[in-house]
């Protein structure tokens with residue numbers, strides 16, 4: 649199995665997104681799902697996948713701190729593609745988290761907050777799958793620069809598939825606009841990367857698109873897509889988020 653994967657890993661680098669997705673659905677059937685943080689990349693991925701496998705499984709981490717615009721997008725995507733997006737929740741409600749860890753944990757220890765609300769729920773979900781499909785792109789962050797289109801994910805112990813790994817932001821937006829793909833209206837208000845309300849702000853034109861996330865914390869990833877080899881122990885426990 650690992651040898652087969654090593655061969656596919658090399659072959660897949662010459663495949664386009666449709667070919668990667670077709671291989672994923674044919675190989676893993678019901679045991680593969682698309683994970684998305686509801687960013688525009690994830691929406692493009694869902695659109696492409698919908699023409700290959702209309703019964704695709706899609707899930708998103710619902711931290712219960714998302715923007716109203718993001719919840720609205722979930723509704724619109726479900727209607728457009730005739731799917732139900734599975735929402736993955738933390739085991740703690742926001743109120744329980746506040747009782748146990750104090751108020752505004754995200755402002756004091758965002759790694760812990762992401763661990764509780766994103767990474768642990770994702771780990772639980774991924775333990776039920778053989779492979780997961782994400783919309784990460786190599787040019788998004790230095791941590792994502794080495795992402796393969798198909799690879800073993802040692803952090804979560806399953807195959808990780810990144811069909812858009814070699815896409816640029818321009819390619820994503822060209823596709824989204826050409827195919828009238830639903831996207832978060834906050835993208836039109838200088839929010840290039842959208843996560844939780846508490847940890848996302850608009851950026852100035854020309855700024856790093858990820859600079860609006862965890863502003864002031866020197867943190868650009870919730871940990872979900874950070875290679876295990878470069879993670880601090882806490883973040884290893886706390887990583888989640890798809891195209892987040």
Ligand code: SF4
Nearest residue numbers: 754758761762844847
């Ligand atoms: S992004 Fe912010 S609010 Fe959301 S889980 Fe992470 S630290 Fe908490």
